[in-house]
Amino acid sequence: xxxxxxxxxxxxxxxxxxxxxxxxxxxxxxxxxxxxxxxxxxxxxxxxxxxxxxxxxxxxxxxxxxxxxxxxxxxxxxxxxxxxxxxxxxxxxxxxxxxxxxxxxxxxxxxxxxxxxxxxxxxxxxxxxxxxxxxxxxxxxxxxxxxxxxxxxxxxxxxxxxxxxxxxxxxxxxxxxxxxxxxxxxxxxxxxxxxxxxxxxx
Amino acid sequence: xxxxxxxxxxxxxxxxxxxxxxxxxxxxxxxxxxxxxxxxxxxxxxxxxxxxxxxxxxxxxxxxxxxxxxxxxxxxxxxxxxx
Numbered sequence: 547x548x549x550x551x552x553x554x555x556x557x558x559x560x561x562x563x564x565x566x567x568x569x570x571x572x573x574x575x576x577x578x579x580x581x582x583x584x585x586x587x588x589x590x591x592x593x594x595x596x597x598x599x600x601x602x603x604x605x606x607x608x609x610x611x612x613x614x615x616x617x618x619x620x621x622x623x624x625x626x627x628x629x630x631x632x633x634x635x636x637x638x639x640x641x642x643x644x645x646x647x648x649x650x651x652x653x654x655x656x657x658x659x660x661x662x663x664x665x666x667x668x669x670x671x672x673x674x675x676x677x678x679x680x681x682x683x684x685x686x687x688x689x690x691x692x693x694x695x696x697x698x699x700x701x702x703x704x705x706x707x708x709x710x711x712x713x714x715x716x717x718x719x720x721x722x723x724x725x726x727x728x729x730x731x732x733x734x735x736x737x738x739x740x741x742x743x744x745x746x747x748x
Numbered sequence: 749x750x751x752x753x754x755x756x757x758x759x760x761x762x763x764x765x766x767x768x769x770x771x772x773x774x775x776x777x778x779x780x781x782x783x784x785x786x787x788x789x790x791x792x793x794x795x796x797x798x799x800x801x802x803x804x805x806x807x808x809x810x811x812x813x814x815x816x817x818x819x820x821x822x823x824x825x826x827x828x829x830x831x
Contacts, residue, residue: 554827556820563819567811585815592819596826643760645791650756659754664787668794678804685802704802710767721769729763736798 548608551599563592566609569706570616576701577620577694587623591616606715613716644733671743681739688738692731699724700731753781758788762795 550558570591574584594615602611651657689697689705698717702708714724753761758781764770765778782789811819 556823556827559823560820563811563816567816567819568807568809571811571815572808588815589818589822593822593826596823643756644762645756645759647756650754657754659756661755661787665790665794667790668797681801682805685805689802689805700802704799705805705807707803725763725767725769728767729760732763732795732798732802733759735802736794739798739801740794 548599548602548604559596562595562608562612566612570612572706573613573702574616574620576698577617577624583623584620587616587620590619594619610712610715614718617716642730644729645737665740666744668739668743681742684738684742685735688735689731692734696727696731696734699727700735703728704732751777753777755781755785755788755791758782758785759791762792765792766795766799 548558551562567588571584571588574587574591575581578584578587591612595612598615602608606614649662651660651662655662689700692700699713699719702713702716703710710721710724713719714721717724719727758778761770761774761778765775770778782792
């Protein structure tokens with residue numbers, strides 16, 4: 547496809563846009579968060595793709611190459627606008643437990659490190675909370691409030707369904723780091739669902 | 749026989765477990781804990797359910813027609829500039 551693009555074939559360009567365009571826009575939105583800026587980022591990214599296609603060496607997959615371009619441009623924009631926390635550090639921050647420590651027995655408790663009370667199952671939730679649209683809204687707002695790196699990783703892995711390796715390549719993070727970010731993100735989204743479904747602290 | 753996992757430790761290993769990133773020894777400890785701890789079984793189920801529900805988030809599957817048209821115009825400009 548890229549060979550055809552190098553040959554300036556319009557159908558090759560259209561095929562790329564249709565295959566990745568919408569995904570690139572959603573990806574840009576995880577960085578900059580306003581649709582107008584995301585559109586500009588994506589537009590700029592496609593221009594960069596056209597400028598760079600003759601020099602693309604196929605060392606990564608086309609998809610990885612495209613999304614890295616978007617990520618570079620989006621990061622620059624996000625920093626310039628001070629709209630989001632700089633992404634320079636896709637580092638993991640301080641330790642945050644998946645479940646608050648006070649949900650478990652302390653070292654001198656009856657069962658050290660064991661649940662004081664088991665988490666309440668979601669299958670017993672009121673029927674009204676089976677509404678898919680509201681559940682989606684709860685998840686969306688939980689993702690929205692995550693630190694940027696966690697938000698990005700959970701969006702790519704669990705919303706977009708990318709495999710771990712692709713996320714590592716595009717974001718340039720180690721496998722371990724990717725997993726820690728995903729873990730923190732999923733734990734918090736689960737906690738938000740728990741509060742919504744059964745109204746309990748953990 | 750290795751030391752048993754506590755519930756508090758298990759909840760921190762769930763993602764590694766689901767990603768098949770645990771060593772054989774830790775996976776065994778993890779699964780052994782689940783075999784007798786209903787609280788952790790519930791927790792792991794909830795994480796799986798969280799992943800499933802997160803996968804149902806709405807996604808814009810197509811570009812706006814105007815955006816697509818603009819890109820095509822950019823392509824044509826690029827093509828002619830390069831000729």
